Amino acid sequence: MKTGDQIVQELPWKWGVQGRIFLIGGLGYLFDAYDIALNGFLMPLLGEHFHLAPADRGLVATANLVGMAVGAVAWGAVADRIGRKRAFGVTLLIFALFSVLGALAPSYPVFLALRFAAGVGLGGCIPVDYALVGEFAPRRYRGRVLTALDAWWPIGVTLCGLVSTALLPVADNWRWMLAVMALPALLLFWVRRGVPESPVHLAEQGREAEARAVIDALVARTGATPEPYAIPAPVAVAEARGPRAVAEQLGRIWAFSPRITSAAWLLSAAVMLVYYAALSWLPSILKDQGLGGTAAFMGTTVMSGVGIVGVLVSTALVDVIGRKWLIGLSAPAAALALVVFALVMKVPAASVAALAVFGFLMQLAIPALYAYVAELYPTRLRASGFGWASSVSRVLTGFAPLAFGSVLWPVLGLPLTFGVLAVVVAAAVGWTAVAAPETKGRALGGEPEAGHAPDVRSAAPDAAPGTADRPAPSGTALAARRRQPS
Numbered sequence: 001m002k003t004g005d006q007i008v009q010e011l012p013w014k015w016g017v018q019g020r021i022f023l024i025g026g027l028g029y030l031f032d033a034y035d036i037a038l039n040g041f042l043m044p045l046l047g048e049h050f051h052l053a054p055a056d057r058g059l060v061a062t063a064n065l066v067g068m069a070v071g072a073v074a075w076g077a078v079a080d081r082i083g084r085k086r087a088f089g090v091t092l093l094i095f096a097l098f099s100v101l102g103a104l105a106p107s108y109p110v111f112l113a114l115r116f117a118a119g120v121g122l123g124g125c126i127p128v129d130y131a132l133v134g135e136f137a138p139r140r141y142r143g144r145v146l147t148a149l150d151a152w153w154p155i156g157v158t159l160c161g162l163v164s165t166a167l168l169p170v171a172d173n174w175r176w177m178l179a180v181m182a183l184p185a186l187l188l189f190w191v192r193r194g195v196p197e198s199p200v201h202l203a204e205q206g207r208e209a210e211a212r213a214v215i216d217a218l219v220a221r222t223g224a225t226p227e228p229y230a231i232p233a234p235v236a237v238a239e240a241r242g243p244r245a246v247a248e249q250l251g252r253i254w255a256f257s258p259r260i261t262s263a264a265w266l267l268s269a270a271v272m273l274v275y276y277a278a279l280s281w282l283p284s285i286l287k288d289q290g291l292g293g294t295a296a297f298m299g300t301t302v303m304s305g306v307g308i309v310g311v312l313v314s315t316a317l318v319d320v321i322g323r324k325w326l327i328g329l330s331a332p333a334a335a336l337a338l339v340v341f342a343l344v345m346k347v348p349a350a351s352v353a354a355l356a357v358f359g360f361l362m363q364l365a366i367p368a369l370y371a372y373v374a375e376l377y378p379t380r381l382r383a384s385g386f387g388w389a390s391s392v393s394r395v396l397t398g399f400a401p402l403a404f405g406s407v408l409w410p411v412l413g414l415p416l417t418f419g420v421l422a423v424v425v426a427a428a429v430g431w432t433a434v435a436a437p438e439t440k441g442r443a444l445g446g447e448p449e450a451g452h453a454p455d456v457r458s459a460a461p462d463a464a465p466g467t468a469d470r471p472a473p474s475g476t477a478l479a480a481r482r483r484q485p486s
Helices: 004-009 018-050 059-082 084-103 108-122 125-136 139-149 152-167 173-179 182-192 199-204 208-222 242-256 258-288 293-321 323-344 348-376 379-412 414-435
Strands: none
Touching: 004 125, 004 199, 004 208, 018 059, 018 084, 018 108, 018 125, 018 139, 018 152, 018 173, 018 182, 018 258, 018 293, 059 084, 059 108, 059 125, 059 242, 059 258, 059 379, 084 108, 084 125, 084 173, 084 182, 125 139, 125 199, 125 348, 125 379, 139 293, 139 348, 152 173, 152 293, 152 348, 199 208, 199 379, 242 258, 242 379, 258 293, 258 323, 258 348, 258 379, 258 414, 293 323, 293 348, 323 348, 323 414, 348 379, 379 414
């Protein structure tokens, strides 16, 4: 007999059912992209308003990204404990509140504190959204759905660039740039109240009646043929509270598989380090080359606009060539495009072309990266595992704008700085190639017992649907009901 999560993963795709959750989750992701992109547009404006040195301007992105790192860990844990739905809405509410307060900030230190607080709320969007959308997506479409979710990112960055450019002539332009995000975020919070809880999460929590109600409704609404299914009894795990809970959560993630977790952390940090460094500093770099504010802002907007095409191509390729190959080819190539940009940036046409290539290649890599990391962990650890990988990348990339403006750019120069970042990306891709499995076509599964990490060397990259859910043979280290991690 099939399990409830297998029923959900084998449903037909319907835009009025799973597609609605995809769209609502994607709009939250759009705000994440908008907010991070806004850091780059705010830095030169705040620098003029508060008379800041370049290193101090980098604190705008640092405060926001470190707040997002805290939020990614906190909300990943909350989503795994109390459910995706509650975390799904509250994250945006916190973000909207502190964005409005940030627009009213009387001083730079107060502004930084409020940007940190807004980041704590928004930092939960990516891990929570990916966990929820992924757990509703049918297996045969899941790679494309999770990859397509990232299409909202370049849309958000492009929208931010257009709105910020339009607001440049307005008095107190940086305050209006923050304020305009609040109303649509509040509206989206209201819409998210109608999203059902993940039935996979409900089953893992032992809430069988609620899980069956959601699954039966999905079957009816998608027009699938009803069939009997079982809701396996959840594995009892003692839950700690407070700081001990965070430590135990981190311990479970590493106990699950040190190789997979190290690869997820390193790959996320390296790829996002390159992207956030470029996104945060490109307007300032272009202004330093003598471009006006409008032209400098539009350079970043062109990069993100081309990235929309990159996401669409990534969506088409992710289930064809696999997550690892797509990331492994596109991420190092994107970093090299930044090196080319730094070498030719005095030639306007060539520099714009290099930025467009970077935007396209990076948006091939990032959607596949998020889909990949979301699939590496079992249901019980999916949001928190993704959240920790996101958090580590946000902490490192949060300090990157500060180091970029005070050390790397002034000391090494742009070509060598981007060259070092390209080497870091190549190293991360190399470790992932040997340390983590391909997840294309694999079922979302359960959690192995503590101390029994999966053997990634034997993970079948192209397992047939349902094979990853078959019980292991008796006498092996895995219990009969456990499945390969996903």
